[in-house]
Amino acid sequence: MVITVFLALHVFALLLWIGSLVSITRVIAAGAAESPEVQARFAALARRIYRSVASPWMGLAVLSGIGMIGAAHGLYFHYGWFHGKLAMALGMLALHFVIGARVRAAEGAGRLDGVALHMRALQLGVLLVAALTVLFVIVLKSLHP
Secondary structure (H helix, E strand, O other), X not given: OXXXXXHHHHHHHHHHHHHHHHHHHHHHHHHOOOOHHHHHHHHHXXXXXXXXXXXXXXXXXXXXXXXXXXXXXXXXXXOHHHHHHHHHHHXXXXXXXXXXXXXXXXXXXXXXXXXXXXXHHHHHHHHHHHHHHHHXXXXXXXXXX
């Protein structure tokens, strides 16, 4: 029962975390063609989304994942699929912090020109890692429960 609650919380947090990262990349990309004043507002908006939405949900996703591992007494480490999922989770964490650094740079400069192209690539990275993780876990878990 406890693991199910942690799992539900984990999935919910992941959906909101990944959605917020995609939103940040879209905000930056959308503001790149605007005037410098508008770009500064878009950069500030991206920073607010990063700090008030993406980071808290990332934290909850990590904590609920750790909670599941603890509630299962580390049993997940004995499953082959878990190592792949953990690697993908570390990839998502890395993308989170890379996006955060780009957002801070854009806000500090008050311009989006230098990061907009990178944001499009990061958006694809976030979506690719998320999709591969889901696919990876579903396929491998079905093969070896």
